[in-house]
Amino acid sequence: MRKWILAIALAALPGLAIAAAEGFPLDAANIDLHNKASLQRGAKLFVNYCMGCHSAEHQRYNRMARDIGLTEEQVKDNLIFTGAKVGDLMRNAMPKADAKKWFGAAPPDLTLIARSRGVDYLYTYLRTFYIDPSRPWGVNNAAFPLVGMPHALADLQGWQKAKLETHKDEFGNETHQIVGFEVVKPGSMSGPEFDAAVRDLVTFLAYIAEPIKLERQRIGIWVIAFLIVLTGVFYLLKKEYWKDVH
Numbered sequence: 001m002r003k004w005i006l007a008i009a010l011a012a013l014p015g016l017a018i019a020a021a022e023g024f025p026l027d028a029a030n031i032d033l034h035n036k037a038s039l040q041r042g043a044k045l046f047v048n049y050c051m052g053c054h055s056a057e058h059q060r061y062n063r064m065a066r067d068i069g070l071t072e073e074q075v076k077d078n079l080i081f082t083g084a085k086v087g088d089l090m091r092n093a094m095p096k097a098d099a100k101k102w103f104g105a106a107p108p109d110l111t112l113i114a115r116s117r118g119v120d121y122l123y124t125y126l127r128t129f130y131i132d133p134s135r136p137w138g139v140n141n142a143a144f145p146l147v148g149m150p151h152a153l154a155d156l157q158g159w160q161k162a163k164l165e166t167h168k169d170e171f172g173n174e175t176h177q178i179v180g181f182e183v184v185k186p187g188s189m190s191g192p193e194f195d196a197a198v199r200d201l202v203t204f205l206a207y208i209a210e211p212i213k214l215e216r217q218r219i220g221i222w223v224i225a226f227l228i229v230l231t232g233v234f235y236l237l238k239k240e241y242w243k244d245v246h
Contacts, residue, residue, distance in 0.1 A: 024142040024178060029123035031203040033214055039068040042204025045197060047079045049152050050110060053099065056090040058111040059208045064090070067211055068204075090208075104148060114209035119202050126153060126198045130162040130181055142178045157194045158187030 032038060043064065046056070061084065065075040072086045080086065082093050099106040114122060125143040129151040132140035139154075141147040142162065151157075163180040189197060207213075 024124070024128065026118075026120040026124045026143070027127070029119040029199060029202050031119055031123075031199060031206055033203065033207055035203065036069040038200045038203045039207055040070060041197070042200040042202070042207075043068060043070075043079060045201045046110075046204050047081065049156075050201075051081075051090070051092045053092065053094060053103075053107040053149075053152075054110045055092045056111045056208050057109050059090045059211070061086045061088060061090060063211065064208070067207065107149065110205060110208070112209050114202070114206040119206050122202045122205060123198055126201065127157070127195065128178075128181070129154070129157075130160050130178075131184070132162075153194075153198070154187065156187045156189045156197060158183050159185040 061075050061080060062072055064070075065072050065086070070079075076086050082091075084091070094107075096106045117125075121143060125141060128142035129139045129147075130142065131138065134140075135146070136148070137150040139147070139151045140162075151159075160181040160183045162178045163182060164176045165179050167175050167177060169175070183191075187194065210216075
């Protein structure tokens with residue numbers, strides 16, 4: 001048993017060396033939740049490239065339609081491929097037991113992924129898959145070393161390899177740091193086009209993570225204004241009550 005554990009540990013060392021390097025810098029997503037065109041493009045990418053494995057089971061199709069400026073008919077005709085009804089939750093058709101058997105673990109639901117990971121992380125993660133023949137799916141990820149999922153957007157981005165810098169510490173131990181990427185097989189999109197598409201997808205993921213966010217912010221401004229006015233009224237009332245005490 002110990003020999004097996006040692007063998008597994010040694011096999012993982014190259015990946016661990018990269019993972020042990022300083023965290024990969026995150027790029028700013030710069031999303032705009034007010035941009036309904038971006039949300040609609042992101043929804044299209046989500047149902048076409050993500051929902052084969054992942055679900056968003058805390059979000060309903062009809063709620064999404066209303067919030068991002070689509071009609072229910074448009075959603076039924078263009079965004080539902082599973083036979084679900086427009087009032088249903090956005091679940092996929094993959095059985096979790098089969099998913100666990102195929103992938104080692106069931107792909108997580110993505111409803112709250114933007115809140116748990118952050119939009120900058122997602123934007124960087126989706127753009128930094130690179131070829132790594134040692135991994136089960138042939139790819140690794142700069143933001144998530146030893147990633148266990150395939151590169152779902154490879155048809156759009158293409159295939160890229162990582163540019164590595166090797167560093168030695170005072171004891172001669174080597175670590176490898178990713179400093180960039182080189183495209184070896186182009187996808188259907190150029191680099192800027194793919195970045196824009198990923199931004200749309202992340203915008204949609206941020207929306208489903210908190211659909212009420214914009215409304216909450218709008219109401220919050222009025223609540224703060226009300227409290228400021230109320231504070232002034234209470235101050236004047238206090239002065240009126242206490243003016244004869246002295």
